[in-house]
Amino acid sequence: MATLTHMEGPGSIAAVSNPMVSSDPVIADVAALGRRVREASRIVATAPSRQRDAALIAAADALEAAAEQVLSANAVDVERAEADGVSPTVIDRLRLDNGRVSAMAGGLRQVASLPDPVGEVLGGWVRPNGLRIQQVRVPLGVVAIIYENRPNVTSDAAGLCLKSGNAAFLRGSSGAIDSNRAITEVLRRAVASVGLPEDAVALLEDTSRQAAVAFMQLRGIVDCLIPRGGPALIGSILEHASVPYVIDGDGNCHIYVDASADLDMAERIVVNAKMQRPSVCNAAETLLVHSAVADTFLPRIATALDGVDLLGDDRTRALVPRAGVADDEAYATEFLDLRISVAVVDDLDGAIDHIRRYTSGHSEAIVTEDLHSAERFTREVDAAAVLVNASTRFVDGEEFGFGAEIGISTQKLHARGPMALRELTTAKYVVFGDGQVRG
Numbered sequence: 001m002a003t004l005t006h007m008e009g010p011g012s013i014a015a016v017s018n019p020m021v022s023s024d025p026v027i028a029d030v031a032a033l034g035r036r037v038r039e040a041s042r043i044v045a046t047a048p049s050r051q052r053d054a055a056l057i058a059a060a061d062a063l064e065a066a067a068e069q070v071l072s073a074n075a076v077d078v079e080r081a082e083a084d085g086v087s088p089t090v091i092d093r094l095r096l097d098n099g100r101v102s103a104m105a106g107g108l109r110q111v112a113s114l115p116d117p118v119g120e121v122l123g124g125w126v127r128p129n130g131l132r133i134q135q136v137r138v139p140l141g142v143v144a145i146i147y148e149n150r151p152n153v154t155s156d157a158a159g160l161c162l163k164s165g166n167a168a169f170l171r172g173s174s175g176a177i178d179s180n181r182a183i184t185e186v187l188r189r190a191v192a193s194v195g196l197p198e199d200a201v202a203l204l205e206d207t208s209r210q211a212a213v214a215f216m217q218l219r220g221i222v223d224c225l226i227p228r229g230g231p232a233l234i235g236s237i238l239e240h241a242s243v244p245y246v247i248d249g250d251g252n253c254h255i256y257v258d259a260s261a262d263l264d265m266a267e268r269i270v271v272n273a274k275m276q277r278p279s280v281c282n283a284a285e286t287l288l289v290h291s292a293v294a295d296t297f298l299p300r301i302a303t304a305l306d307g308v309d310l311l312g313d314d315r316t317r318a319l320v321p322r323a324g325v326a327d328d329e330a331y332a333t334e335f336l337d338l339r340i341s342v343a344v345v346d347d348l349d350g351a352i353d354h355i356r357r358y359t360s361g362h363s364e365a366i367v368t369e370d371l372h373s374a375e376r377f378t379r380e381v382d383a384a385a386v387l388v389n390a391s392t393r394f395v396d397g398e399e400f401g402f403g404a405e406i407g408i409s410t411q412k413l414h415a416r417g418p419m420a421l422r423e424l425t426t427a428k429y430v431v432f433g434d435g436q437v438r439g
Helices: 025-046 049-065 067-083 088-094 098-113 152-163 174-193 209-216 231-240 263-275 291-304 314-319 348-358 371-380
Strands: 121-126 132-139 142-147 167-171 201-203 224-228 253-257 284-290 309-312 339-345 363-367 385-388 407-409 417-419 425-432
Touching: 025 132, 025 142, 025 167, 025 201, 025 209, 049 067, 049 098, 049 152, 049 174, 067 088, 067 098, 067 174, 088 174, 098 152, 142 152, 142 209, 152 167, 152 174, 152 201, 167 209, 174 201, 209 231, 224 231, 224 407, 253 263, 253 348, 263 284, 263 291, 263 363, 284 291, 284 348, 291 314, 291 339, 309 314, 314 339, 339 348, 348 371, 363 371, 371 385
Parallel strands: 142 167, 142 224, 167 201, 253 284, 253 363, 284 339, 309 339, 363 385
Antiparallel strands: 121 132, 132 425, 407 417
């Protein structure tokens, strides 16, 4: 088990700019652990698929066998969070139970059953001079994940990294440290049991800001950094990271109910997208309703969204008296809670304009029976996923058939949308010749 245990304290981050040679003990410890993970990544990258799959199956079995140990550690985190007055939404993300531990194990087995992306030939051709060129999928190397209060990410990320031939370098939050430590111990033992280096899965246990910044600046060690968290974490990445990163962005997701929508369908979709699990990034945060159906649909959906706080514009509040006032801040907010902002729009153009103004680029949905409206919406709305007549909750690696995901990218380079096995690889060119030289 990784033994970095500095827990809190601001420290100086002035020396973090070169963690490889820093005399600061915290920064030096982060770099030392990173070098161990780097060495492990070279072994994992060349390990046969059957060995990596065996590690995942062993990890799944070990998690289920150690469920009591994991849940006991998680109970410490939950008790601490409750004592600190943490919101129920955050505690829901943090809390594990037997079902969630079983789901984590099931996710590892599912990933093990997926096709191995490593070694896939993406293309091949022969040049006029006889050179044979192939483009081949290869692991990234060391994938670093920094995440908040979701201990299931520990196993999900490790499983995806191992399957795709990478080492997983993990840094969770202080709020989930006992859970993450327990889960990582189980995973490392399982990996070692099949002959792979235990440092193929490593947890940075130092949850101080200083260590987090050092983690983000391990140039030459980390090949790709993936943050999973809220605006504060993303802001820190943008300010401090000097390694390549892929942003797992906010989910300010919209549902637009068009004039032609089947209102029964629209109700089911909105209720599911908002209420099924409000604390996740693919939950709906804004409802847009065409003025032609607002009189009918808004009172109806307000009743269906029992227990959900509604914030609306003037036209919404005229039809739903219980709704509060929605301003620009509300329309731009990812609530991650039982709250939704609502607006009435005059037409499809109004819906698209609203989404363009406030979208985080995650997932946007339209409910419509008009093929032209559906085609315009999918063509003109710029997001990682655009849905027609379906809940935004489907934008998920497992629901897309990828197995567990490591995050949902709202960027446009390298990866966009659910990031699964293929997004944890890159490509290299392999060229075969028989003595050719360039003139």
